[in-house]
Amino acid sequence: MSLLGPVAPATLLAAGYALLLLAGAVGLGLWSRAAHARHRAAAPREAEREAPPLAPWPHAEIAHFHHGLALMLVLLAGCIAVVGLARHHAGADWLVLGPVLLLAAGAAYWLLPAFLAVHRLLP
């Protein structure tokens, strides 16, 4: 099978939808970061000296949830890419879905530390 053989239509659908989910996840992550930063700036200063900066409840909790939801979308995108590759794994399919998997890994790498940091701080 040649490396650049025809790509299965299912592969293209899977890649397109996975990218859409990744875009949604990154958007959610960026939005919750911006919201979190805004509320953190408004938090009382003395609180910052005692504990690491955390937006007041429930904004921190909501931001945390949005990060969790974004991570779920990344996981789903990854699952779709893996299932796509399990069904069609010619070279061309790898060429399309491989980068999607890398992007999903990158998005997870970007989202996970913020998620875990807030997770440790929340009561």
Place this chain on the structure above:
Amino acid sequence: MAHYAARRDLIVSKGWVQAGILVTLFGFTVLGWLAYRAHTAAPPIPARVVDPAGNVLFTGADVIAGQEVFLRNGLMEYGSIFGHGAYLGPDFTAETLRREALAVRDSYGGATDQAQARTVDDFKTNRYDAATGTLVYTAGQAAALAEVQRYNTNFFSEPSTLNGLRPSAITNPEDLRQLTAFFSWSAWAAAAQRPGKDYSYTNNWPPEPLVGNQPTADNLVWSVLSLIALLGGIGLLFAAFGRWNFLGWHGREQRTLTFLAPGEVALTPAQRATAYFFLAMVGLFLLQTLVGGASQHYRADLSNFFGVDLARLLPYNLARTWHVQLAILWVATSYLAAGIFLAPMIAGREPARQSWLAYGLLGALVIVVVGSLSGEFAGIHGWQTPLWAWFGNQGFEYLDLGRFWQILLSLGLFAWVAILYRGMRARLTREHHGNMPWLFFFAALAIPAFYAVGLLARPDASFTTTDYWRFWVVHLWVEDFLELFTTIMVAYIFVLLGVVAERVALTVIYLDVVLYSAGGVIGTMHHLYFSGTPAEHMALGAFFSAAEVIPLTFLTVEAWSFLQLGAVQEAKARTPFPHRWAVMFLASVGFWNFLGAGVFGFLINLPIVSYYEIGTALTANHGHAAMMGVYGMLAVALALFCLRYLIPAERWSDRAAKISFWSLNLGLAWMCFATLFPLGILQLYESVSHGYYEARTLKFLTSDFNAVIEWLRLPGDAVFIVGGVLPLLYLCWLGVRHRVRRVTTEEPDHPLFTEVTVPAGEPG
């Protein structure tokens, strides 16, 4: 203190009350006119249908009897008719139309232009004579009818569970003949032109090129106009918020509160009784998710449930019947309990023996639930008696329960209102009818009143008029009046917690009434674009239901303001805010209101989209995200609020509430994004590119590719059930096992908080 009980004045401007009444009256006046039109312009049921030689093919009585065969066998929870029903089986209108049209075209010589033109003419020409009540089928149509009957006989008498129905579901030849008559009548109404119009009784639905069915001008024009209504409405909403900044939630920021810790709040006997309601609620919720998982499995693997032939015991239509009935029942149980819980806090006291009434109501509820679910089991398994519609399976989607149980449930809901009235009577006599206690009572009264309207849907009446009244329950009752009642309850909770001033809460309630009524009442008709109602139902339904997205956006903005209030109070209060997870569930209601009801709802709201989409996974996508996302999460929020006081502080588990919150939300999001949404888009694409009939066939649904998408849903379902429902079960069990023992019948002025006067100089 005076000896007479002077009524407290209205605490908001009279204009709010007038606006609320006017907008509601307007909505119901239009809806009343549309009821008249639905009854007078429904497709006629001919007294007899004859072939060109005058031989009777079937009668009007056969059509109604066939509709009853359809309903009592639970086929509306398997496939659909006029697009309404379940989504595993075919749409029987579209399928019959396709089979009849193919047979007629073959009789004219097959796929030639001439045969095609004659086929269109056969189906489009309306040969019904109102004077004699006679409808004449062409020779081709008469022959096609016999062929469709042969097909139906094979399909419904299939001796295995191959199609997800019980083995040999319908074998009686007379039943099969009448069922075919009902399907054929619906296919006739879908293609024959309305007198004086150039489109069919169903506004040319379903799309079927073989009979010349394509979107009507009304369909396209009102789709565009409803988009404009949406854009204009959202613009107006934001303009109004900018212009009048008193709209929306504003906190009582000057005050510092001490929230009474759970355990310090003494409960009344009726409040303590609600612990058992919540245990019943979570039991029904668990059962709902389990049968939901089973019905989803049918879509992933039709005839094999992990090695078990499940359909022998729990065929798809029974699983789905229970799934949609329980969705209403568990959510309603939570709302009933929350109403009983709040009443003494609103009234300030509780009359003697109120708890006996509450336990009596719970007993009645258990009887209705067990009775109706058993009746549905018996009905769908074919243990039918002449009283099937009364005690068995009435069979309308969402009104599946037998009529006896439906009446009993309506009476039970009225009894609940009477219980609330009894509890609040002393307070009500001291209040203006436009103030919060009365609004709470009126909104509660609307719940049994609008549920009882569902009794107008009758298995032996024309499907069109029946469907009109059914949607008064499915839409008006669920989407408008339950939502209104919960808005008032949530507003009251925040007033009782001291977070919001009563005046602000009341303003928001009136604003909600105006916004809901403006769009939601007439918007009910967005379910009835293609059920045989005339074009005005589609026009007004599309236009006004687009305006429904506006209050949904407003509610999302509201939810954010709620959070702001929570944040302010958390920072100022001297005791921890006891309702972290109840408020988080309310926040998720805001999220799902926007995504599930707003975005996913509007996705299928335009008539031109609905034309190709109705009865596909995109409807299920909206149904799950809106029904569970909004009403389900609200029910859980209310349960957690009450349970927090029912469970002693040292027994409460924030961890269980947290796990449930995460699992329910992520599980639901996974269901939607892994399966329902992408599958729905693929199905819509298939419907537009190949045909609506094709998109609804088992062949398409169970194709390899789609089966993979269905299987992808499994992790979401598992997380939802195991991580979402089981921790709730644990909390509700704690509520029953360790109910707080402090009992009172008199409530203080502020039952849930005390106000702290802060000395000057001390940080608040």
